[in-house]
Amino acid sequence: MLALKALLPYYAGKVKCIYIDPPYNTGNEGWVYNDAVNSPEIRRWLGQVVGPEAQDLSRHDKWLCMMYPRLALLREFLSDDGALFVSIDDNEIGCLRLLLDEIFGKANFVATIIWQKVYSPKNSAKHFSEDHDYIAVYARNAPTWRPNLLSRSERQDKAYRNPDRDPRGPWKPSGLDARNPYSKGIYPITCPGGRTIDGPPGGSYWRFSFEKFKELDRDGRIWWGKDGNATPQLKRFLTAVKKGLVPQTLWRYEDVGHTQEAKQELIGICDFDGPADVFISPKPTRLLNRIIELAGSETCLVMDSFAGSGTTGHSVLGLNNRDGGRRKFVLIEIDERVAETVARQRLSRAIDGYAEKRPGGVSREVDGLGGGFRYCTLGEPLFDEVGNIRKTVTFPELAAHVFFTETGAPVPQPVEASSPFLGAYGGKAVYLLFNGVLGDRRPASGNVLTGDVLRQLPAFDGVRVVYGEGCRLGADRLRQEGVVFRQIPYEIKVS
Ligand SMILES: C[S@@+](CC[C@H](N)C(=O)[O-])C[C@H]1O[C@@H](n2cnc3c(N)ncnc32)[C@H](O)[C@@H]1O
Known part of the structure; x- marks a missing residue:
């Protein structure tokens, strides 16, 4: 959640393909939901929609509480031609469809794909041996969204x-x-x-x-x-015949892999201390290849906020290596141990090359795919409990947040701490006076909008919104100059 919120000012409306593989809520996963239930959105939602009696939440309620704000945020990342793919099974497909109908609108439902995930029946099954998972697909704009054709095999x-x-x-x-x-x-x-x-x-x-x-x-x-x-x-x-195949909703393991293949892939590339440490629920890279081939482009941004072992990143690297594309990925994983020891290790090895461990103790040299990635951990929040900006916050960090909350768009270019001008969007320009960006660090003047400071601000033919710690100009002067002043920290929206 926090990571999604932190990334939104940079990537809102820029992601063409989002894949997520959240906990299926089988009752055995031990997933975390507390952060979501305590978030203001969820409190508001529980209060407004469900009513105050919603204290005693069932496992399904909790899952919904965890998913709702995440899905709502993920939608904000999608570009107009973007689509979301969500892996799920029968435990929550019903709830997930309702949730996505509410967040995306029913009209943006595209399909429910059936992925044949196993190649042999489980004879110990109580009722039926389950052969498949679902992948729910919603587009930001389903009436105009079109999947790419699949390449012929x-x-x-x-x-x-x-x-x-x-x-x-x-x-x-x-x-x-x-x-x-x-x-x-x-x-x-x-x-x-x-x-x-x-x-x-x-x-x-x-x-x-x-x-x-x-x-x-x-x-x-x-x-x-x-x-x-x-x-x-x-x-x-x-x-x-068409240069490609129209995608169908039944995906067989021969074409996109199965769960056993995914495990072999992961064990082949990563070192685990023992069998109990092996990451248990990876997806096959071929499944992600199919999704990205369908919904991406050669230069698109792909996102996965339940990244686990990093299959989505591995797939992006592989596709780029295959066709010379310049796709990028953003992965988020809540469990630091999994992120550090599994996903990071897997992606580094996939990039540099590795000796693949195969059944029977044999190994095979696999060439590196090239590419790269940056591994980041979540920093301190920008604001403390009482809404003050933390001392450690840098100008570019606050700038990205201010620009996004003011315009709803990501910062147009990387912000330097050398100019208060952050960029323009929708007919207004945004300026930030913070950390003495104009060179004057005196508390009483460095971050204050004065007549002098106003003359130094880069001109803009439209409304100028200036964030600063204080303003010495009267309301009439501001109106004449076409300036809207917002005082920090109080008038910065805390999302
Ligand atoms: C089913 S796995 C994803 C596997 C991934 N697709 C792969 O191929 O490796 C789900 C991941 O979501 C993470 N997760 C669990 N609860 C979460 C939560 N509340 N928020 C975000 N991630 C969570 C888990 O740590 C786990 O790594």
């Missing part, structure tokens, strides 16, 4: 052959009969080998008129079999 292309050496390249045969009634679709056909076919198979129709059929045959687009007597079929050329 070699397996899919192998279905196209060229037994008659057609110069147009490999093709795949496709039946000429269809069930839709078609008045011109019943006629006899004489094969080049001499056999006569009285008409289409019972209950069906040829999909072309006789004239069109003859035209296709003259153009070498009809296949009669090797002996010229087979039921005719249309040749569909590989070059004519």
Whole structure:
């Protein structure tokens, strides 16, 4: 939560693809929710929506309390053409859908994907052996959002052959009969080998008129079999099929991996002290590859705020290595031990190369993917309990917060501590007088808006909003100059 809030001033509206894999709330995970329940948003929400009796929360209530503010914040990170993918299973899919409908609006629901996560049944299952997880997909703007087509695999292309050496390249045969009634679709056909076919198979129709059929045959687009007597079929050329495949909602493990594959991947790259220390719930990199391929671009920003072992980052590095893209990722993980000893280790090794540990004690050298990342830990909050700005806060830190809370947009460029001008957005410019940015550190003047200071502020053709510790100019003068003054710290919104 705090990390999301801290990052919002920098990345609001900039993320094209968010994937999260939150605790599924199976009852065995021991996830943390306290921070969310104590947050002002949740207090307000519980008070306004649920009523004061909501003290005794069930496990599902607590999960909702943990998820609600996070999902609401995540939506703010999405760009207009961005989408959110959430892994979940039957424990919370119902609640998650309702929550996302409320936060994103029903109209922005895109699909619920079924991921076949295991390849063999669990014979110990009490009722059914569960084969799948769900991935709920919502777009910031579903009516205009479009997924990318998926690249065709070699397996899919192998279905196209060229037994008659057609110069147009490999093709795949496709039946000429269809069930839709078609008045011109019943006629006899004489094969080049001499056999006569009285008409289409019972209950069906040829999909072309006789004239069109003859035209296709003259153009070498009809296949009669090797002996010229087979039921005719249309040749569909590989070059004519779309350059990619429309994504479907059923994702099989052959295409995107399964949970066992994910574990092997992780054990292969990371060192764990013992079996009990192995991170237990990673997702396969191939699953993330599919998501990012669908919802990202070669230069997009990808985010995962339940990062665990860092699969999302690993996938971004791999895709960039494969196609020369410049995708970036932001990962957040609440458990410092997991972040430090698993995700960080995994990403560093993936970047530099490593000796992959394989079953049976064999190892294989894996080349580094290149790329890089910065590992950060959450700093002190900007404000103390009574709302004062902490002494350790730097000018750029406060600047990012002030600009974002004033405009709702991220700071347009990295802020230097050398000018009070932070940037402009939506017809207003934002200035910050803090830490003696104009060179005068005297408490009574350095951060105070005076006539002199006003003359030094970079000009702007629009409203100028100035944050400072004090103002010596009267209301009339401010109005004449088109300046709105906001006093720090009291008039800075604490989100
Ligand atoms: C299912 S794992 C994610 C695994 C990840 N997709 C991967 O491939 O490794 C969920 C992660 O969310 C983290 N988590 C648990 N409770 C959380 C909370 N309240 N807020 C944020 N993260 C939490 C856990 O520490 C865990 O690493």
